Amino acid sequence: MSSWRPRKPDSPCGPDAQYRVRGWDTSYRAARFNNSGTQITVLVVQNETSAVVNGHVWFWGSGGALLGSQAISLQPRGTLTLNTSSVVPASSGSLTISHDGPYAGLSGKAVAVEPATGFTFDTPLLVRPR
Numbered sequence: 001m002s003s004w005r006p007r008k009p010d011s012p013c014g015p016d017a018q019y020r021v022r023g024w025d026t027s028y029r030a031a032r033f034n035n036s037g038t039q040i041t042v043l044v045v046q047n048e049t050s051a052v053v054n055g056h057v058w059f060w061g062s063g064g065a066l067l068g069s070q071a072i073s074l075q076p077r078g079t080l081t082l083n084t085s086s087v088v089p090a091s092s093g094s095l096t097i098s099h100d101g102p103y104a105g106l107s108g109k110a111v112a113v114e115p116a117t118g119f120t121f122d123t124p125l126l127v128r129p130r
Contacts, residue, residue: 024103024130025127025128026098026099026101026102026103026104026105026127027096027097027098027099027127027128028096028097028099028106028108028125028126028127029094029095029096029097029125029126029128030043030094030095030096030109030110030123030124030125030126031094031123032092032093032094032110032112032121032123033059033084033088033092033093033094033095033110033112033123034092034112034121035084035085035088035089035090035091035092036090036091036092038114038115038116039112039113039114040083040084040085040112040113040115041084041085041110041111041112041113042081042082042083042084042110042111042113043057043080043081043082043084043095043108043109043110043111044079044080044081044082044108044109044110044111045072045074045079045080045082045097045106045107045108045125046074046077046078046079046080046106046107046108047074047075047076047077047078047079047080047101047105047106048077048105048106048107049076049077049101049102049105050076050077051076051101052073052074052075052076053073053074053099053100053101053105053106054071054072054073054074054099054100055071055072055073055097055098055099055100055101056069056070056071056072056097056098056099057069057070057072057082057084057087057095057096057097058095058096058097058098059084059087059088059091059093059094059095060093060094060095060096061091061092061093062092062093067088067091067093068087068088069087070082070087072097072099074106080108084110095110097125103127103130104127106125106127107125108124108125109122109123109124109125110122110123110125111123
């Protein structure tokens with residue numbers, strides 16, 4: 001049984017009639033991608049929700065300039081694998097992902113691959129903390 005009762009229409013709003021609005025930054029960031037020399041970066045993103053998530057990957061140079069972007073769409077519980085050298089060849093920097101999904105609804109990483117040595121360098125996708 002609820003104790004909530006609507007305010008009478010003729011009652012003025014009092015000091016207790018307050019609202020709290022919260023906004024969460026749902027974007028993700030990876031501190032590093034590298035498509036220079038023989039190294040390439042592959043971005044792997046997983047949608048952990050039961051809804052389609054649409055967004056964009058934004059690639060930033062080390063000086064902060066926008067180098068390029070790529071639209072993305074992830075099906076429910078789907079995974080996207082993007083070879084970033086096809087979007088921003090011969091460049092390096094950081095990336096961000098903006099999307100219409102819920103806070104912490106995605107997960108993933110950027111994997112820099114050095115084919116000559118077989119080394120890989122993982123950079124996790126991080127959401128801004130609450």
